[in-house]
Amino acid sequence: MISDTNGLLDAVRRQLDDQTAQILSLDSKGYEDGFADAVTGGEGVNRHSGIARTSSGEVEFKLVAKTCAEFSQGASQRSWLYWKREPLAYDSGLLDALFGLAAPRCFGVTFPDRATAVIYMEAVENDQTSWDFETYERAGRALGRFNGHNLNNPSAHRNWMAPSRAICWVNEARSTLDTLMDLKGDPVVSRWLRGALLERTFALWSDADVLLEAMRELPSCLCHHDAFRRNLMMQPDDRQEEAVVAIDWAFVGPGVVGEELAATVGVSLQFMEVEPEDTRRLEQSVFSGYLMGLRDAAWKGSEADARLGFVASTSLMLGLGALGPWLPLLRDPDFEPIVEKIVGVPKDRFIDRISELQGYFLDLGEEAVSSIRGIPDI
Template sequence: MSQDVPATVANIDLATLTDVVRQDQRSPAFELREWTVAPLGHHKIIDTTGGLYCVSGRGYDERGERPWSVVLKILNSDNVSDQRHWAYWKREVLAYQSGLLASLPAPLAAPRCYGVREVEGGAWIWMEHIVEAGERRWGLAEYALAAQHLGAFGGAYLTGTPLPDVPWLSDGFFASAFAPDDWWAPHMDPSQPGNTWENPMTQRWYPEPAKGWTIGLWSEVQRFTAAMDRLPQVFSHLDAHRRNLMLRAGADGQPETVAIDWAFSGRGPVGADAAALVFTSLFYFEREPATAAELERAVLDGYRAGLRSAGWGGDEGLSRRGSRAQGGSRPAGFLPGGTGFI
């Protein structure tokens, strides 16, 4: 076992793991031989992400011996009690427990869930290990296809699929994240101690006049969030950037996009997931910043095609407004405020 694997994970109960793998293999008689646990690389943004691990090995049933692999995601609880808060720690747990993520409008999907165990101080989620088809570095065609799937997903809620009516989904994600009494607002305030403008990386990326321009944009962030609320609302992932999306062939052989990490999911304006696919992917340098304009064109074209495939005949310009409204709030707050996470 890797030294980066805690003992509680390394010493997984055999009965629990056997049940998980039998679900994954769709074989009630599957027996395990040996297995190992290894940490999966991920970018930790909030403290509620406790760890991500790949558990893999070999096993057998009447069809013979074969390899298997599953993922264990560990979440840490915190003192946020507002279930609508943008960073409510238990949201993904409840989304899987409720079955919401098992019946998403195709061709968007979430990993299959094999069990949720609530433990002292958090929860464990056992899920499918997604193996992506194709290259790690996406071209414009892959971004456009994922955007089309996101558009079809969002479009379903504009053409008859009811929005999930549960109290634990986020509602007004950016209004919550950028609220004056939350973490981000004082972090962006140059007069507050420990603000982002004291970070050498922020100073390097945001010299004057970019710093002044960004602070001015930040002062308008509530206008952006109000504009989002006036747009048609859909169930949204709200963190649908490249690192959280994987392309593969679905059960019917057709391409599908599997979205992981549903911790921020909830009500959002049409176009919100397109904004994340553009701006947050650029934030993580999944595309060169110089390609931002062509990336946005490819993603918005794909997203609108997805809306049409869902049967939505509304004003396609609304999706661009939703994307731009979210896109405007991201460079205003998320980009300079998030430099400490890189």
């Protein structure tokens, strides 16, 4: 028999619903680390499988253990990188019964010491690894149901939740954006904001307060805040509202209607999940599904509010705010292999991709400003 390690045996017993179960054999395999692990000090995700002896005989088990560790930037609850947020989200029971989305079932959260937490959860299989635009629409609908069910619901909010990711990133990027026109000679900035993109980005920055004020007036809702392609697992349709399982709840917190799609559309594009020439088709598929999901959740609000939440938050987070977390990392030669590991392409190719998308993110911001000011489309 294998002795317990940081609560693994208890987690296996909960999964098998047998408090007498003993682990006879164990195989552990690490997953590839993602962006959050790279910048937040996470110690990785491991898949544990094996044989356990139960009261009804020997049975197979498999589950996932995610280890989160404290680090300086994520020490504060108000940080979007707060290291303890996902363990607390699972431990609180908040993720046990969601509408629209499902989270992996949790089999226990342990805190081996004051600076470490381990989440034991269901090993979710992704039944649809290749996504077409109908799949993106289905994902958008699930997110609309999730957001719509949690609209203007203060009881769903906790003090350890993340503030709006768009607002956090803009605040992190403020000093860079204030001096953006002085950075023309910066090798990363000149490649990212090439040609007219630099001046357009600075012009949108001058209107950032208009966007931020408009977002404060939109209906609030609980958001995953990182619901892009890699964090959404498609399950068989017969699971109905639980057909989409979302993993990685490290950024969960309040946002506004439409804000959830900033990651679903924008980050999926940045991380090479969809080609730039299909940007508008992706947007249309996700947004139309999102509106259906909001209606499924009995939302009576206007499509214009959802659209404004999407375009304002996407432009703030990715057209402006992305300079906050990404610019220091892309300047750092030591981070180059991590970028390639996360995105799957060399650093320079990733910079080229976000440069290709910058015009789209600025278009969304300009659309938002025009909408707020009542300027008709030409």
